[in-house]
Amino acid sequence: MPGLGTSFGRGGATTFQQDLQNADCIVIMGSNMAENHPVGFQWVMEARERGAKVIHVDPRFTRTSAMATKHVGIRAGSDIAFLGGIANYILENDLYFREYVQHYTNAPVIIDEEFVDTEDADGLFSGWDPEAGRYDIESWRYEGMEVHGAAGQRGEGFEPRGEQSGHGAAGGGLKHGEPPAEDPELEHPRCVLQILKRHFRRYTPELVADTCGCSAEDFLEVCETLVANSGRERTSAFCYAVGWTQHTTGVQNIRTAAIVQQLLGNIGRPGGGIMALRGHASIQGSTDIPTLYNILPGYLPMPHTLSYPTFENFVGANTSPTGWWGKFESYWVSLMTAYFGEHATKENDWLFGELPRIDSDNSAYFTVRQMLEGNVRGYIIAGENPAVGHANGKAHRLGLAKLDWLVVRDLVEIESAAFWYESPEIESGELKTGEIATEVFFLPAAAHTEKDGSFTNTQRLLQWHRKAVEPKQDCRSELWFYFHLGRRIKQKLADSDEERDRLIKAMRWEYPTHSAVEEPDAEAVLQEISGREIVSGKFLSGYPELRDDGSTLCGCWIYSGCFADGINQTARRKPHWEQASYVAPDWAWAWPANRRLIYNRASADPEGNPWSERKRYVWWDGDEGKWTGVDVPDFKEDKEPGYVPPDDAEAEDAIAGDHPFVMQADGRAWLYVAQGLEDGPLPTHYEPHESPFTNQLYAQRANPRRQQNKDLAEDPYNPVADEPGAEVYPYVVTTYRLTEHHTAGGMTRTVPHLAELQPEMFCEVHPGLAREVGLEHGGWATIYTSRSAIEARVLVTERMRPLRMKDGRTVHQVGLPYHWGQRGLVTGDSANDLAHMALDPNVHIQEVKAFTCGIRPGRRPRGPELPKFVAELREQAHSETT
Amino acid sequence: MALSKLLDSWPTLRQLREGDPLGVGRAVQSPRSKTLTARIDEADHVVGSVCPYCAVGCGQLVYVKDGDVAHIEGDPASPISRGRLCPKGQASRSYVQSPLREYKVKYRRPYGTEWEELSLDDAMQMIAERIVATRAETWRRQTPGGAPANRTMAIGNLGGATLDNEENYLIKKLMTALGVVQVENQARI
């Protein structure tokens, strides 16, 4: 989560759910927490019952809005305008927490004079390369710091970006954690705070009202409530989920909230923070220990085709002279040792030269393109259902039909396994079973009750679940599948002398197994993740013990210590009523170092005293000479508040005693991100890729850096804003989940007691829209985009508020839950078939929370008529363009 | 004898004897009601687990009877969930015992029109062969531009957000060693 990673240093929620009870105000935005995280929502209700304000900002009036003390309806995709407006309100009225901002953020840092803001370039930052369609970020740097590079080499993938971008940036030239040029008084015209002021100056309440479609009064009420509940005595928290991330400006949405929370001094303090609410049992874990193309465990970067010919400059570029990323090499070497054991040596650069290299984008949507172009032969799907769950499902299904072989592992036969005989394309005749060459293996998987293992939840907490029963018949865990697959492949290649087989032969792959089916021991894998001393076999207690000489192995440095003392720390289940505080540190294990609320040094003032009694959490105990409190201090335990690092200090030692954000090179939270983001150091309001409106701030309508598939026939786009043909798709559509179902439905449409609760695909529309196009409550509607058309039952409700925009235009929004597909106990059309594959440039996430559509009464055409219907509308729209 | 027993158990007499003239309480309590017990108290063993749905991470208790899951409910000890569960988590037993759940490998040959049976062992063997062959045929030591590549772009792996950390660890480790870089999941935020 680079939104949080670049701002604070770690790509995870800054707080934990239970701490929400201490908030004086909670802003839920880009999330429908009551519906999608109902049990976590109990902590919001606790706060509400204690008198906290609960504000829900959302295009829809949801079950969360019903519980909130205030709901503000905004147009889907206008979040940065709203949040930027809050930042402007704070800055213009000098309401920011000055002492916090001065010491704990990079507000005083002076930025290079070459930097040009979007305000001065009509929506573009300096460094924009129209040909490449990307930014050269050199001009974004801190003044007086050379952006170091390898042999002057420039180019894509050079700078650490995206997931692992919380480090390295602004590395060179930092002396004891201080950038070369600063103005502690925050008055220098090029200091971050002043740049920020200018950047957001035009985000006035009136502009917010015009852009978001809410009222200036409602907006101001939110600003006032937030400010009134922040400061020394009070704290406010933000909760968000994919309502913020699934946009072409996804990362910058989060960045804007990060800026607001820094200005209000709400990070690292009880009742404050930014709570990222994630949607899958271990989705945080699958970024920490990534099944992602661009990183290795612990957010270590995958080597890139276009950079770092040698190990030295790879390490050089990724090592920050200051902060915890200063120990990059020891994390890396320990991982390589875990992967390749004695085969990885200092002499062979720990096999660096053998590692596979990535391009700037090898994400799932890139792979789909490759499939459609016939470049992918084999695909393994384990616990995901792209045919329903991914944007533009049709493109995915067509892609699967072009594979040579496909492996699908799940509990039930999901749509992605059945695409070759049951799918909209089979129904329409675009695909014919007999003509699909794909060889399909469906392997039944084991459920969570049938295997040992750990999930990492939304608050970075690793929780162990024990096997309750044996999986039946052919059902197996993924652990079993990949372990035995690897075993077989290693056997086949055992005698190969091929260069390409060196790594697989070198891979350490000995894990003890048990039971008749030879299930690998999950705890043995966790021990490797946690790390050990190779010679002594001693279990490591944490990443400070990692070494760069190959004498320690560690599969994921940020998880180091989760098996400290040979005890599975993640399996600890000490009841909360037996623990000293609500923080409950003896329940499971949180990364990093079992800290529950991170950056918590910021809960004390620069001198180390609590900002207030009411918000006491972690503080400096002068007598004991150490940091103490209700949580594990997220700071070197004995480093005094007044510590000033000597000039030659390195890594963590170079972080000053009053700099709480220890992962950052300068130990401070970043209002301004000089390095690490593709689309700008500051968030800027852009319209969604598809929207009915022009950008009221800039000529640049949408995010210039967004990824598009202009040349891909399977991913056509609707005309937008004032383009001719836009009126064919005049409505804003947003997709979402319901409490009763889970994502693509594979885990709920197959469960009788859940299927009956929400048995049919439906769309939510306002009575005004119903009248406008003649929709009948309880009847059917056909919703269409350039990609496809689906049908849904019509739920007419005042909860879908129409918004009145600047020019008096009313914008109607269509709500679509995306749970349904062709299979299961209850079936229906898939909302994602309507969505396009334009992506956020930082994390390549799809924009399914805001795009455009048309809607008309009645059921959709059947069979071959469906693609014809879609094509005719598309041509109608585009013919007007030409 | 048997008759007198029958009479004793006849609630009408118990109404008089047990001071329940209206016959609405103890006198009419049935044998089953008298001896009723809670299913969870009959379990062979209980296992601490975690809900498989969203990322809140609610604690679960899995009650096992005769090798099958008899019931799943919230674990009161969890400081996050305090024993509570949402409808999905509460339906976990029905999820792991879904009527649609598959227990056997299914195989569809190229251009095939239906599923065929296949042993798990054969399936594993065939998949391993596909990977080795595809890899050998599509391996790139370098990019067209001459930069190091060490990879195959013809294989992808999708999924992970619903899996265990240990499983994701093995996936990334194996795929990296195989030179498969297109490893992805939903966690794109």
Add this chain to the structure above:
Amino acid sequence: MSAPDGLLTYGDEQQKRVGFFTDTSVCIGCKACEVACKEWNLIPADGNTWTGESYDNTSALGANTWRHVAFIEQDKPVRTDQDGGTALRSRLEAPADEPSAPGPEDRGAPSTALRWLMESDVCKHCTHAACLDVCPTGALFRTEFGTVVVQQDICNGCGYCVPACPFGVLDKRHLAPAPDLPAFAKEDGRVWKCTLCYDRLKGGHEPACAKACPTKSIQFGPLDELREHADARLAKLTDDGWNGAQLYGRDPEDGVGGFGAFFLLLDEPEVYGLPPDPVVTTRDLPEMWTNMLAAAGALVVGVAATFVGRRS
């Protein structure tokens, strides 16, 4: 507090009377209670019908639904101090002509109020329970916990309790028969309803729905404690100016002697599909019996009268 009929028959086996307090002001409508109930009591799913009645596709309590979450969308603000709202048109009414979207002059006007009421309904376990009184077999009985339960080894499906219940809680199960029934049974045929998890209570566990409830909208405990708690809660909501906050079924003097499972509602009971002033029908039974004896006597007299007069 008068003891519920039958509870005192247990002597030393008698337990503290327990029940539910369902506080709808914190209900998030997640339906965990519905699922928890079905999972624990192994109740079959009973139909995938989409109703279009807000988010409620369960519709009512019945033989296969012992917890039902009602959803009501209204144009009232949650609190009286909030500004009133534009008319929330019920789906039942024809769309009016005037635009319901705020007009141009409304740009910059505060958003109008909406509220979305959610309430988890359940068997009321009445102090004076009609179903219990009219049951001819003693299948329905008062447990040692003061709750009302249908004993499935006794019920013969006569159906008398079905129209007797003033809340429409009980119903006959028409789905496939359970294993404990003879083979020839075409359908279950017995009457089912909430048991307040009688089996769990016996094991000292709280009922499944209350345990699952994420926001503790459903609270379980000794009834007298729940009533105290409810009074305090109502007082707080009234002070905070909540619209229409009222307790339903808390009063031990009401037509059924108070509910064992009572509610805090935010509007009149009938809005949630509940009777505004339920009465246990057997309250009037003595009167009915005397009345009947008179009628019976009249019948004899009447018959006799027909013999008076001319003898052929």
Add this chain to the structure above:
Amino acid sequence: MSENGFRSYYGRPILKEPTWTWEIPTYFFTGGVAGASAVLSTTAQLTGNEKLARTALYIGAAADLVSPALLISDLGRPERFLHMLRVVKVTSPMNIGSWVLLVSGGASNTAAALELVGRLKPVKLLAEGVSTLAGPLLATYTGVLVADTAVPVWHEARRELPWIFGASAAASAGAAASMFVHPRDAGPARRLAVAGVLAEGALMQVMERRLGTIGEVYRQGEAGTFSRAAKGLATAGAALLATRGRKSRGAAVLGGALVCAGELSLRWAVFKAGKQSARDPKYVVESQRQRIERDGTKATTKR
């Protein structure tokens, strides 16, 4: 939410419709015939009308055999019909009814059997005595049975229903007897039939007036059809019996049949009225709201 004046939850019923099927209204009729016939038979015997006594006895016995069969076949679990005798519950009209039916059925059939074989006279007399006492209860308790529910149109008519059912029973018993006894001996039966019809007609009037809006179901839907049929058939039958019943055997048979049909329809009218009344939340909400208005306070349980 608010349709025509009252508020409800999407117009859904508050009460559950009675699950009873065709057997129950039919039983109301046969039970009535059985109960009233027992009284008729005994009285006839006391007044020395042997023919009428015997026929009424047989009719009653027959009806007493059919009735339990109907009840059992309506049960969801017929094999458990004996559970009805598991307890004695004064709060359960159906339970008391089962005991009454057991006694009256047992007695009337013993009497009929002994009559047939012509032996054990004292036992027969005893049996007749018992069924004469049980009969009137059997004929009227069904009125309490339906009144003792939450169904507005039933419960609010709790005063009239036993009387109506009693009158209806008398009418049908009289009518049945006059079909099978020679007009010469059937005088009392005919008078009973006519009187029953008249009485029941009057009582229905009273009931519907007192019910007000709640009573409107008797004029709507199936209930309306059945009550109209009941009135027409019974009146026609009664008239025929009164005018030509003494002279023509045929008229007596037809008249008796019409009255019986009318009484059967009456039971169906009441039965259907209950279902319709339970189906519409309006009746529950309005009757309870009106009661609160009227009493100025909510209901209490003074039992």
